[in-house]
Amino acid sequence: MKKTLFLLVLFSFVFAAAGVWAGGQQDAESEDEQSNLIYIITPSHDNPFFKTEAVAAEDEAEKLGYQTRVLSHDDDANLQDQQFGNAIAAGAAAIICDNAGADASIGPIRRAKEAGIPTFLIDREINETGLAVSQIVSNNYQGAVIGGEKFVELMGESGKYVELVGKESDTNAGIRSKGYHEVIDQYPDLEMVARQSANWSQTEAYSKMESIIQANPDIKGVICGNDTMAMGAMAALKTADMGDVIVVGFDGSNDVRDSILAGDIKATVLQTCAYNARLAVQQADKYIKTGSTGAPEKQLTDCVLIDKANADKLDNFVLSE
Amino acid sequence: MVHKALSYIIHTFILMICLLIAGSCTVVRHDQQTESEEDELSIYFDNGEFDAKLYVESVWEEAVLPRIKEEAVEAEVLFESLNSDPSTAIEKYGYRIEVTAPYNFMVKGSAIITQANVKSAAATISIDANGPDGKPVEIQIGPVIKGTAVRDSMDFIHFEDFTNQLEFANISREMNNHIKATILASLKREELVGAKIRYLGAFQWVEGEGVLITPVDLVVEE
Numbered sequence: 159m160k161k162t163l164f165l166l167v168l169f170s171f172v173f174a175a176a177g178v179w180a181g182g183q184q185d186a187e188s189e190d191e192q193s194n195l196i197y198i199i200t201p202s203h204d205n206p207f208f209k210t211e212a213v214a215a216e217d218e219a220e221k222l223g224y225q226t227r228v229l230s231h232d233d234d235a236n237l238q239d240q241q242f243g244n245a246i247a248a249g250a251a252a253i254i255c256d257n258a259g260a261d262a263s264i265g266p267i268r269r270a271k272e273a274g275i276p277t278f279l280i281d282r283e284i285n286e287t288g289l290a291v292s293q294i295v296s297n298n299y300q301g302a303v304i305g306g307e308k309f310v311e312l313m314g315e316s317g318k319y320v321e322l323v324g325k326e327s328d329t330n331a332g333i334r335s336k337g338y339h340e341v342i343d344q345y346p347d348l349e350m351v352a353r354q355s356a357n358w359s360q361t362e363a364y365s366k367m368e369s370i371i372q373a374n375p376d377i378k379g380v381i382c383g384n385d386t387m388a389m390g391a392m393a394a395l396k397t398a399d400m401g402d403v404i405v406v407g408f409d410g411s412n413d414v415r416d417s418i419l420a421g422d423i424k425a426t427v428l429q430t431c432a433y434n435a436r437l438a439v440q441q442a443d444k445y446i447k448t449g450s451t452g453a454p455e456k457q458l459t460d461c462v463l464i465d466k467a468n469a470d471k472l473d474n475f476v477l478s479e
Numbered sequence: 480m481v482h483k484a485l486s487y488i489i490h491t492f493i494l495m496i497c498l499l500i501a502g503s504c505t506v507v508r509h510d511q512q513t514e515s516e517e518d519e520l521s522i523y524f525d526n527g528e529f530d531a532k533l534y535v536e537s538v539w540e541e542a543v544l545p546r547i548k549e550e551a552v553e554a555e556v557l558f559e560s561l562n563s564d565p566s567t568a569i570e571k572y573g574y575r576i577e578v579t580a581p582y583n584f585m586v587k588g589s590a591i592i593t594q595a596n597v598k599s600a601a602a603t604i605s606i607d608a609n610g611p612d613g614k615p616v617e618i619q620i621g622p623v624i625k626g627t628a629v630r631d632s633m634d635f636i637h638f639e640d641f642t643n644q645l646e647f648a649n650i651s652r653e654m655n656n657h658i659k660a661t662i663l664a665s666l667k668r669e670e671l672v673g674a675k676i677r678y679l680g681a682f683q684w685v686e687g688e689g690v691l692i693t694p695v696d697l698v699v700e701e
Contacts, residue, residue, distance in 0.1 A: 260643070283643055283644065285642060285643060287639070287642075295638075295644060297644055298644065299644045299645060299647075299648040300627070300644075300648070303648075307601075307625060315599060315600060333644065333645060336645065337648070340648075340652065341623075344600060344622065344623045345600050345623070346600075454637070454638075454639045455639055456638050456639035457577060457638070457639075458576070458577050458580075458638045458644065458647070459577060459578075459580075460577070460580045460581075
């Protein structure tokens with residue numbers, strides 16, 4: 159049933175694409191007009207982070223006079239392959255993508271390039287240069303380091319703690335974990351008693367945290383690879399009457415902002431995802447019009463620490479001055 | 480008109496055949512993850528091909544130190560300038576690697592150590608200098624050294640020259656390790672307060688915050 163539905167969806171996409179393609183062909187015959195369609199492909203919009211970057215990219219593209227097609231690959235590299243295929247078939251002007259894997263995404267980006275369609279990556283980078291026109295990379299490592307430093311400070315440099323890691327297939331899960339440990343492991347009195355993946359999920363973080371608490375009732379802190387897991391962990395801790403345990407997240411969502419303001423979660427790390435998405439669209443526009451973005455392919459944007467001091471200035475992943 | 484309709488039908492027909500072929504193939508997922516044991520999450524992104532330590536050793540004497548020696552501004556001049564006219568100071572002395580990052584400054588000076596903050600593993604010494612906005616000025620003495628001020632002051636180290644952000648991050652880590660091993664290892668940590676020092680280093684400046692210098696040279700004068 160699922161497969162049938164999937165095929166139906168696929169069919170409809172391809173036909174839609176075919177329509178645009180055929181239309182494009184006819185236009186090309188008549189007046190050699192350029193494509194005006196930008197594909198925006200990101201992970202699932204269930205996570206407000208990805209929704210924000212998709213909406214920002216869409217808004218910026220429409221402001222610049224483009225039509226958009228917004229898709230989610232749900233961190234499935236095969237689905238991403240098909241979506242790139244659609245964009246190629248549709249003769250898109252550009253693809254804006256938060257990719258589904260540092261290695262798995264190399265193939266489709268190369269095919270798009272060969273078909274003359276430039277790709278602009280946001281948030282996550284790929285392990286190859288010379289394929290995408292821009293890689294506007296959120297410096298997750300730097301973000302994890304400042305989050306880790308805040309966590310160490312809140313812990314008073316000692317005590318037992320737990321780490322909740324994100325989805326393993328996601329590059330940033332590894333990068334953030336490595337950044338945290340780069341800092342925390344330099345402090346001999348901080349002891350990690352459990353380290354588990356909760357796959358970026360709030361419910362999974364809740365249930366994993368519940369069982370971790372059973373075995374380790376004396377934990378002092380929990381450091382999480384993203385905000386949804388931090389929310390899950392905080393909820394489990396509060397249920398167990400352990401609301402004073404230090405929880406630190408990553409992303410800068412409004413949920414965690416509110417939790418920080420309420421005194422529950424202590425800190426998170428903001429990625430400037432809306433800024434990055436708009437920058438990518440602006441560079442795509444410039445590239446389409448002039449053949450160059452004027453910027454290097456790989457561009458790094460820093461993350462910002464959010465705690466009680468600045469949480470009230472945060473809204474939808476944008477920190478007001 | 481007839482020609483266009485015909486072309487449309489032919490395109491659709493070709494696509495349908497393609498789909499039939501595609502439909503008969505088995506789609507194999509290539510992003511499958513093997514379940515790993517607790518505490519053994521693999522970080523495949525870091526393939527270990529790049530030796531950051533070797534890289535830092537190769538540029539330290541030839542490029543890092545010469546640049547900081549050349550570009551460093553006398554502390555009193557720099558702090559006064561940041562205090563009175565930050566935008567001019569930034570334009571004149573600041574360097575940053577990208578638009579969302581804070582500016583880095585290279586600095587040198589002589590000072591008296593007023594306090595040794597050695598309770599934390601990220602230990603620092605406070606010096607008798609007036610930071611911008613009257614904020615304190617500290618120098619990191621480790622063992623934990625925070626930040627990436629030294630790497631980010633280098634105009635010859637560009638993110639795009641490295642495979643990914645981990646390699647880029649490892650450069651900063653190895654620079655800080657190099658500083659610990661060469662400059663800070665011989666520091667007599669019990670006899671710091673009251674001592675006169677000469678220092679050379681870099682810091683990342685955020686307006687309204689104190690100055691935290693990562694030293695690349697630190698000499699206690701007899």
